[in-house]
Amino acid sequence: MSVDETIDGVPVTEDQIAAWATEAEAGYDVAALKKRGRGRPGRGAEPSQVVALRLTSEELAQLDARAAHENKTRSEFIRDALAAYAA
Structure with missing residues (x-):
């Protein structure tokens, strides 16, 4: 066995x-x-789907900053934003 x-x-x-x-x-x-x-x-009761999204580094930085400001993960922030937009 390798020592590493x-x-x-x-x-x-x-x-x-x-x-x-x-x-x-x-x-x-x-x-x-x-x-x-x-x-x-x-x-939830059903499996979730993964959705790919392309963002620029600036967009991602803004998104992460807002999520951190609200003490949320990136995914939580995006889900909440989508729910508010769809309401």
């Missing part, structure tokens, strides 16, 4: 690999693994 291998900045050791192998050989509770969520949490 890390997980979240922590070096992976041969002992850790052996422990993972022992755990895998003992088997996993598949039902418990399937219950674990993957990806980002949903925003």
Whole structure:
């Protein structure tokens, strides 16, 4: 194993690999693994769609500044702006 291998900045050791192998050989509770969520949490009952949008660096900087001023993420700010515009 390469000495440069890390997980979240922590070096992976041969002992850790052996422990993972022992755990895998003992088997996993598949039902418990399937219950674990993957990806980002949903925003509602239906899946959300990703919409690509091209902005200039100036537009993006203005958007980020306004979002920060309102203590919102970029996505929250855009969703709120769209909801206000559509109302």
